[in-house]
Amino acid sequence: MVKAVVLGAAGGIGQPLSLLLKTNPLITELSLYDIVNTPGVAADLSHIATPAKVVGYLPPDDGLKKALTGAELVVIPAGVPRKPGVSRDDLFKINAGIVRDLATGIATTAPKAFVLVISNPVNSTVPIVAEVFKQKGVFDPKKIFGVTTLDVVRASTFVSEVLGDLSLAPKVVVPVVGGHSGVTIVPLLSQSSHPLPSGFAKDELDKLINRIQFGGDEVVKAKDGAGSATLSMAYAGYEFANKIIRAVKGEKGIVAPTFVNLAADKEGGEALKKEIGSDLDYFSAPVELGPEGVVSIKSLGKITDAETALVKAAIPELKTNVEKGVSFVGASKL
Ligand SMILES: NC(=O)c1ccc[n+]([C@@H]2O[C@H](COP(=O)([O-])OP(=O)(O)OC[C@H]3O[C@@H](n4cnc5c(N)ncnc54)[C@H](O)[C@@H]3O)[C@@H](O)[C@H]2O)c1
Numbered sequence: 001m002v003k004a005v006v007l008g009a010a011g012g013i014g015q016p017l018s019l020l021l022k023t024n025p026l027i028t029e030l031s032l033y034d035i036v037n038t039p040g041v042a043a044d045l046s047h048i049a050t051p052a053k054v055v056g057y058l059p060p061d062d063g064l065k066k067a068l069t070g071a072e073l074v075v076i077p078a079g080v081p082r083k084p085g086v087s088r089d090d091l092f093k094i095n096a097g098i099v100r101d102l103a104t105g106i107a108t109t110a111p112k113a114f115v116l117v118i119s120n121p122v123n124s125t126v127p128i129v130a131e132v133f134k135q136k137g138v139f140d141p142k143k144i145f146g147v148t149t150l151d152v153v154r155a156s157t158f159v160s161e162v163l164g165d166l167s168l169a170p171k172v173v174v175p176v177v178g179g180h181s182g183v184t185i186v187p188l189l190s191q192s193s194h195p196l197p198s199g200f201a202k203d204e205l206d207k208l209i210n211r212i213q214f215g216g217d218e219v220v221k222a223k224d225g226a227g228s229a230t231l232s233m234a235y236a237g238y239e240f241a242n243k244i245i246r247a248v249k250g251e252k253g254i255v256a257p258t259f260v261n262l263a264a265d266k267e268g269g270e271a272l273k274k275e276i277g278s279d280l281d282y283f284s285a286p287v288e289l290g291p292e293g294v295v296s297i298k299s300l301g302k303i304t305d306a307e308t309a310l311v312k313a314a315i316p317e318l319k320t321n322v323e324k325g326v327s328f329v330g331a332s333k334l
């Protein structure tokens, strides 16, 4: 029995993500919560012949509480997306309050659920969820995740394009670490499962790194005011959610990069801090998942000098983003 909940389920990400979750035979109950339109989305999805019972909830009549009751997995894509000229950090003004309030609902009603945060800016919204859980006395760093999977998905796709064979995309694995915005996105291309062509020029490598770091902008520009990545994000969000479900069901050895509080694995977290030369409390690193959440935080392993420089360059922005999330909750009355 797995009850999954999507908060922001009527949105550009929420709808296709809910569709993908509905196709998962391990999910027996799917609750869709949004401030609009969830009854319609739920009615539509409920006709699909898979096991999950789908129910839509709106804020009146304790909708959030009802949606979250008994939840084991909560995915949060609620909040405003970017337009051209807007940074992820600019979204903080609106999304910080939305995520804080939803996190308060989860901490109160489903404190043991796995929480997967998609809403931007992820580098700040994950600390917001964690701080709310701390204030409510239910914080478990092993169960709160920032979803950075889209960066990993983009890296697989763009590398396979460079290799001239898109059919490789599902097999190409590139760890992407750091955070989820611009220079905080650090692809470790030297560890690609499929190495780049020998003699790949430095300017080509720089272009590829830049494309992975700013892949979100490519979509924002193409959508021209109509939002940011939704379909590729739904795919990525589902991929990560499915890894969590498989780990909960006892599958061993599942590893994925995700933005976590480094206290989730004291030893691994401290070792990672030494490795990156910073006392940051949050970082996206490859994490092994298990039935209780984070089993271990992995080392970045052998990386090039250029990748070490990228990690260093990510740290100041990550620090500022994390502190902004932490102090936002400190200043809020929950
Ligand atoms: N982590 C990532 O890699 C990644 C990728 C793409 C987008 N995003 C982020 O995901 C978020 C959602 O993007 P989108 O394109 O789906 O936006 P959208 O505007 O299409 O959908 C957002 C939904 O959230 C709902 N919502 C707003 N306030 C709410 C509340 N208090 N409770 C519940 N629902 C609420 C809205 O009604 C809407 O249906 C944005 O912040 C975006 O930046 C993150």
Ligand SMILES: O=C(O)C[C@H](O)C(=O)O
Pocket: 081, 082, 088, 120, 150, 215, 216, 217, 219, 220, 228, 229
């Ligand atoms: O770019 C955005 O604002 C959305 C998302 O974070 C992305 O990487 O596509």
